[in-house]
Amino acid sequence: MANSKHAHLRYNILDECFRKRTYRFEELLNALNESLEIHYPNEGISIRTLREDLKVFRDKKNGFGAPLLENARVLKYSNPNFSIAQRPLLEYEQYLIDAAQQLLERFENDPKYDKLAEALIKFQDEEDQQENDSSKILFYDHNEEYRGIRYLKPLYMAIKKNQVLQVNYKGFKDVETSIFEFHPHILKQYNRRWFVYGLNKTKGIEEWSIPLDERLVEINMLEDVEFIKSNTNWDNFFRSMVGVVRPANAAIxxxxxxxxxxxxxxxxxxxxxxxxxxxxxxxxxxxxxxxxxxxxxxxxxxxxxxxxxxxxxxxxxxxxxxxxxxxxxxxxx
Structure with missing residues (x-):
């Protein structure tokens, strides 16, 4: 098994690298360590660990079976549509899922357990169908065409780390894309879609909402820009309205x-x-x-x-x- 310290994070970083561009081994090692530095400062990996990770990616029986050519001078998926997210869980990953479920049972009398347990059950149901061709047990309400979910984690991390963003946005009726400085504060789900709220510094508007869908063209980090925190009581903000749209100067x-x-x-x-x-x-x-x-x-x-x-x-x-x-x-x- 590859070095288990932050292994799953490494796999996700490598998966993204192989889908986006071609890397030489040394370039890949540098790119991987730069990404790891964000989450785990001063904990870069060695050449040996990267070689072990590549073995996991190529292994068809106990790994991901990724389309990476052996002994190639450059590293990139030969099939651009491949992703490890499409593959069944590895044996030790399934062990971790089972262990997590057992651990969560200790909190079953706490309301927060219900949501965590629901997420694990949904995940396990999908895995069982993919791996064992099992009949579907769960039929839950979800939007299969919803693509905005890919922005959820980057925006979540930006909020946690107080990172300022440059947002490219184009509304359904807009002729051109608008670009503005955005300070993200919270994420809200409504009607099977996610929205991010924060300060639109360019327009000088607090509590600005952005839907996480095809209208959100691109987000980029702005370096050396001071993050402005929110003074809004978001609990009261949402309890005083239905949905996510709050007209200007709206009265209760x-x-x-x-x-x-x-x-x-x-x-x-x-x-x-x-x-x-x-x-x-x-x-x-x-x-x-x-x-x-x-x-x-x-x-x-x-x-x-x-x-x-x-x-x-x-x-x-x-x-x-x-x-x-x-x-x-x-x-x-």
Whole structure:
């Protein structure tokens, strides 16, 4: 087995190197150590360790079976579509997954265990299907066309390390790409997509959101630029709205809604606004209220209930729903 100290990080770095360009052995060693330095200062690897890693990559039985030619002067995948991420787990990697599951069982009475256990189960289910041709057990809600997930880890690390970014962004209706200085602060998931929030220094706007999808063209680190931390209480920021879009100068308002056909029970099992309140009056048992800003995501959630939901207040929100209803009626008249 190759040197296990930060082995998985090395494998990911090497995998990216082999997919992007051609390296001589010495160049590859330098590139690998430069990347390792970011995560593990002063812990570079030796020539021997790199040679062992290359054996793991080439080994078809106990390794990744990567398309790397033997005794070649340069190193690059002969198949540009190959990635070790597509390969089944190695034997000792499966051991680590099993050990992690056993370790997490110690925290099963802690709410954080549930999310970790769910992630491991999803991962294991995918691996079982790939390795053993097993029938699928889990059918969970995910977006197979979503490509923005590749930005999640780089942005997560940038936030942890207080790194300033240069962002290239092109909206769906934009003619040209815009470039701005961005100080990332938090990541938020909504409706099976990720968004990053932070300071758009170029525009001077705090709490700027960027969707992690094809509109995010490129991100690059800006060296020697001081990172500006956020003063926003992000917990309160998101609890006062539905979704991710916060219109400029949006005010928090009281929203009252009435349910029909018993749909209030469904809402209470999965509320789109967690801080809702119920009325005590007998005649209002099918109503709830909450305080929030009015945005498109709120309107979409209300519309999703169709004829089973009625907005009582505010008046301008009632008008919005009425306009939507009138337009939809024209579609089906």
């Amino acid at each position: 308002e009281k929203v009252v809604i009435r349910f029909h056909n018993g749909r209030e029970s469904y809402f209470k099992t999965k509320p789109f606004q967690p801080d809702y309140e119920e009325f005590f009056e007998e005649e209002k048992q099918n109503q709830v209220w909450f305080e929030t800003i009015i945005n498109k995501e709120l309107v979409q959630q209300l519309l999703s209930y169709g004829q089973d939901l009625e907005v009582i207040e505010p008046e301008h929100l009632k008008r919005q729903l009425r306009e939507h209803s009138n337009i939809m009626q024209q579609f089906y008249s």
